[in-house]
Amino acid sequence: MTSIEHSGGTGAQLDELNGFQNPGFGEHKPRITDSDPAAERTAERQIAAWFILSMIGTVWFIVAYFLFPVGETLTQVRLHNTAIGLGAAAALFGIGIGIVLWAKNLITDVEVVEDRHDIAGSEEDQAIALEIIDQAKNESGIARRSLLRNTLIAAVAIAPLPAILVFRDLGPLPGDALFKTLWGPGVRLCKDIGMIPSAEELHPIKASEVTIGSAFHVIPENLVQEDPHAADAFHGLDEKAKAAVLLMRIDPRELNTDPEREDWGVDGIVAYSKICTHVGCPVALYEHQTHHLLCPCHQSTFDVTNHCKVIFGPAKRPLPQLPIEVDDEGYLVAKSDFTEPVGPTFWEINTRETSA
Known part of the structure; x- marks a missing residue:
C-alpha cells in the first residue's frame, strides 16, 4: 500500500500544493496474484518455502557447529566458519526474502491518501488507528493465510538459537579458569x-x-x-x-x-x-x-x-x-x-x- 501524507485541505487545496499541480493517482495495474487464485496459491507456497529454508538454515547452523569443530588447523577453522556462515545466511535471508515477496505479491497495493494531523490523538483517532491495524491485518492476509503465518512465526522463533549457542565461545566460564595458565618455572x-x-x-x-x-x-x-x-x-x-x-x-x-x-x-x-x-x-x-x-x-x-x-x-x-x-x-x-x-x-x- 502506498501512502501519501499531507497536512490537510480539500478541493482546490488538494489540486494545487506549493505551486505544484496534483497529478492524482496513476492507473492501478492489478498483479496476476490479484486475479488468478492459482497464482496466488503458488506465491503463497513460494513464500512459505523461503521461511522453511530459513528454519533449515537455523538447524544447519546448530548441526554444523558440532559437526565441524574449530580443530587445530587453519583448514578446519575455515571449514567451521564456512559451514556455520552458510547456515546463518540461509536463516536470515530466508526470512528477509520471504517477507519481501509477501509484500510484493500478496499484500494489497492499492494507493490511498492519508491525512496527517499535527494534534495529539483523540479517542476517535485511536479508534481509527485500531481500524487501520485491523485493515492491515486483513490486507496482508496474515489472519487467513495460516501457512505463511505459521512458517514465519516458526522461522522467527528459532532464528535466535544460533546466537544462544555461540555464547559459549565468548571465553572461559567464571570460576578459576583465568587463575592458572601454561606459564610456570622454566617455561621458555x-x-x-x-x-x-x-x-x-x-x-x-x-x-x-x-x-x-x-x-x-x-x-x-x-x-x-x-x-x-x-x-x-x-x-x-x-x-x-x-x-x-x-x-x-x-x-x-x-x-x-x-x-x-x-x-x-x-x-x-x-x-x-x-x-x-x-x-x-x-x-x-x-x-x-x-x-x-x-x-x-x-x-x-x-x-x-x-x-x-x-x-x-x-x-x-x-x-x-x-x-x-x-x-x-x-x-x-x-x-x-x-x-x-x-x-x-x-x-x-x-x-x-x-x-x-
Whole structure:
C-alpha cells in the first residue's frame, strides 16, 4: 500500500500544493496474484518455502557447529566458519526474502491518501488507528493465510538459537579458569608466529634478541609438545589466549620498578599479559616512544614504565606481569605463572565472592 501524507485541505487545496499541480493517482495495474487464485496459491507456497529454508538454515547452523569443530588447523577453522556462515545466511535471508515477496505479491497495493494531523490523538483517532491495524491485518492476509503465518512465526522463533549457542565461545566460564595458565618455572618464551604453531615452528627468544624499543608477541613453549600424536600435543586456543604475553625492552632507567618486583625483569626486558583487564580484548598496540600499551577495543591505555598501570580508559586494574629470567643457555624463561588472574576484572571479582 502506498501512502501519501499531507497536512490537510480539500478541493482546490488538494489540486494545487506549493505551486505544484496534483497529478492524482496513476492507473492501478492489478498483479496476476490479484486475479488468478492459482497464482496466488503458488506465491503463497513460494513464500512459505523461503521461511522453511530459513528454519533449515537455523538447524544447519546448530548441526554444523558440532559437526565441524574449530580443530587445530587453519583448514578446519575455515571449514567451521564456512559451514556455520552458510547456515546463518540461509536463516536470515530466508526470512528477509520471504517477507519481501509477501509484500510484493500478496499484500494489497492499492494507493490511498492519508491525512496527517499535527494534534495529539483523540479517542476517535485511536479508534481509527485500531481500524487501520485491523485493515492491515486483513490486507496482508496474515489472519487467513495460516501457512505463511505459521512458517514465519516458526522461522522467527528459532532464528535466535544460533546466537544462544555461540555464547559459549565468548571465553572461559567464571570460576578459576583465568587463575592458572601454561606459564610456570622454566617455561621458555617463544615468538607467536601463527594461530596454531607446530613444535618445529616454535622459536624460543634469547635475551640478546630483544633490543630496546622492540616488542614481541609471546606464547609458552609448552603450548605444543614435540610429539604431534600425543593426546596433549596442542593445548588449544583457549590456553593459548590465556597465556598470550607481550614482551618489551625499555631502558632500565625509565622503569619505575616496585621493590618487590626488582627481579621480575631482565635488564629492562618485561613481560605482561595481552588480555585487557576490561573485557578481555587483545592489547596489541605498543607505542615505543611513550611506552604505552593500547587496547583497540575501548582505548584502555597502560603505562609499561609503571607496571602497566591504567592511565586512560575503562580498565580498572593493571595488566598482570609475568616474572621472567634468563636460563643457562641465554633464553628467556618464566619464573612462575602470573601471580594474579589474567583477563577481565569481573572474573576475578566473581571468583573471590564465590570463594568467600
